Amino acid sequence: MRYLSTRGTAPIVDFRAATLAGLAADGGLYVPETWPTLGRDSIAALAGLSYAETAVRVMTPFVGDALNEDELRSLCEAAYGRFSHAAVTPLVQLDHDQWLLELFHGPTLAFKDVALQLLGLLFERFLTGTDKHLTIIGATSGDTGSAAIDAVAGRAGVDIFMLHPMGRVSEVQRRQMTTVLAPNVFNIAIDGDFDQAQALVKAAFADRAMADRYALSAVNSINWARLMAQVVYYFYAAVRLGAPERAVAFSVPTGNFGDVFAGYVAAKMGLPVAKLVVATNVNDILHRALSAGDYSKAGVQQTATPSMDIQVSSNFERLLFDLGGRDGAALAAQMQGFERDGVLRLTNAQREGAAALFTSERVDADEMTMAMRWAAEASGQVIDPHTAIGLAAARRAATTVDAPMVTLATAHPAKFGDAVERAVGSRPTLPLRVGDLFDREERYTSLPADLSVIAGFIAEHATPSA
Ligand SMILES: Cc1ncc(COP(=O)(O)O)c(C=O)c1O
Numbered sequence: 001m002r003y004l005s006t007r008g009t010a011p012i013v014d015f016r017a018a019t020l021a022g023l024a025a026d027g028g029l030y031v032p033e034t035w036p037t038l039g040r041d042s043i044a045a046l047a048g049l050s051y052a053e054t055a056v057r058v059m060t061p062f063v064g065d066a067l068n069e070d071e072l073r074s075l076c077e078a079a080y081g082r083f084s085h086a087a088v089t090p091l092v093q094l095d096h097d098q099w100l101l102e103l104f105h106g107p108t109l110a111f112k113d114v115a116l117q118l119l120g121l122l123f124e125r126f127l128t129g130t131d132k133h134l135t136i137i138g139a140t141s142g143d144t145g146s147a148a149i150d151a152v153a154g155r156a157g158v159d160i161f162m163l164h165p166m167g168r169v170s171e172v173q174r175r176q177m178t179t180v181l182a183p184n185v186f187n188i189a190i191d192g193d194f195d196q197a198q199a200l201v202k203a204a205f206a207d208r209a210m211a212d213r214y215a216l217s218a219v220n221s222i223n224w225a226r227l228m229a230q231v232v233y234y235f236y237a238a239v240r241l242g243a244p245e246r247a248v249a250f251s252v253p254t255g256n257f258g259d260v261f262a263g264y265v266a267a268k269m270g271l272p273v274a275k276l277v278v279a280t281n282v283n284d285i286l287h288r289a290l291s292a293g294d295y296s297k298a299g300v301q302q303t304a305t306p307s308m309d310i311q312v313s314s315n316f317e318r319l320l321f322d323l324g325g326r327d328g329a330a331l332a333a334q335m336q337g338f339e340r341d342g343v344l345r346l347t348n349a350q351r352e353g354a355a356a357l358f359t360s361e362r363v364d365a366d367e368m369t370m371a372m373r374w375a376a377e378a379s380g381q382v383i384d385p386h387t388a389i390g391l392a393a394a395r396r397a398a399t400t401v402d403a404p405m406v407t408l409a410t411a412h413p414a415k416f417g418d419a420v421e422r423a424v425g426s427r428p429t430l431p432l433r434v435g436d437l438f439d440r441e442e443r444y445t446s447l448p449a450d451l452s453v454i455a456g457f458i459a460e461h462a463t464p465s466a
């Protein structure tokens with residue numbers, strides 16, 4: 001399998017190179033040259049397989065000859081062996097049509113672990129036997145940071161610099177990052193929002209001298225390997241609910257459009273997906289894009305769902321590229337216009353293509369609270385606020401979708417104890433596995449949202465690549 005850039009001018013690369021690079025040299029995102037498909041028989045044959053084995057079957061076509069099947073299997077077994085639930089991503093039924101897919105049983109209690117546990121191992125595997133040293137630079141609105149840090153802390157050949165927006169993540173999220181004191185982990189609290197953090201990361205990659213000197217790599221969902229690993233749970237869940245005989249719909253609380261784009265990839269691979277519901281909070285750029293073709297920036301509002309307080313959704317570029325006829329030059333012009341003016345109008349082809357599979361819902365704070373209460377009252381499930389945005393959207397969309405509806409439960413409720421307590425009146429307990437989080441020493445550096453300052457900090461602490 002080979003990977004090309006959405007902006008059309010970077011060299012085409014294999015899976016190993018796409019994983020190690022993260023972002024393509026022309027500023028675009030890597031996508032597979034073609035979408036591999038799994039036929040009905042192959043999908044039916046996933047029934048009853050373990051999560052790790054399902055992952056091997058779904059990911060093998062994307063990995064190509066970068067790993068043989070046994071190597072991929074041993075990485076998957078190691079990655080998913082660290083999850084606290086035997087099913088890795090269990091399904092929970094809420095009522096006749098509504099289900100939750102619990103994606104938070106990994107070490108840092110959010111769906112990011114599903115991909116990042118594997119990505120940490122892929123980095124290690126691809127660096128073994130080389131003298132290359134990777135410098136990971138990432139941006140987080142709360143969950144990617146801790147999952148990425150857990151995946152690479154203490155590993156040889158890798159340093160990680162993680163930017164989070166100061167004061168805009170929950171205390172549990174912050175402590176999960178800042179209490180990891182491994183010498184290769186550098187937490188940076190920037191004076192700005194997540195969009196600024198993400199823009200700084202992309203600007204660092206655009207500085208080709210810096211990117212090459214430090215072998216910059218990405219752990220955000222701009223890295224294709226992240227999305228590839230997230231495709232797996234769509235298959236795993238759908239097969240348990242009757243696929244390929246029965247189509248299944250998914251509601252996905254959305255920020256950077258990575259998780260829901262993985263659902264699009266699953267559909268492209270042949271999984272019968274009845275609908276993908278893109279659920280946003282009041283930071284609704286994706287809802288406006290999908291319902292009215294208007295992808296234009298508005299100021300970011302702080303909400304009880306901090307991980308979704310995003311207005312520039314990186315992976316939307318991948319969708320626009322695929323639906324726009326895979327024309328790198330046209331997409332580059334569209335994205336440059338967006339970067340310049342903060343406005344992008346979808347073409348008719350992009351709008352119609354999106355409408356065939358996606359629908360979108362904007363969910364406000366009251367509806368989020370109602371969804372948390374409904375889950376608690378109807379089925380005794382305490383859900384986190386992000387999941388509640390997805391569930392509120394799922395219940396609205398269910399009136400027009402004739403299929404089982406699965407909401408992706410993206411974080412453990414204890415990560416957002418204050419918001420959960422406000423909604424349902426009791427505070428969820430942190431699982432024992434996070435240990436003495438509130439007693440541990442924290443370490444982070446506060447810096448302005450300024451590339452030259454961030455680059456200076458990296459130059460001071462990172463190891464240049466061989
Ligand atoms: C708990 C939670 N839910 C939902 C999202 C949104 O996912 P995505 O950015 O892949 O759209 C995030 C952040 O990415 C998150 O941390």
Ligand SMILES: N[C@@H](CCOP(=O)(O)O)C(=O)O
Nearest residue numbers: 140141142143144220221307
């Ligand atoms: N919500 C995310 C934002 C970054 O998303 P990613 O999936 O692109 O890494 C977070 O928790 O950091």
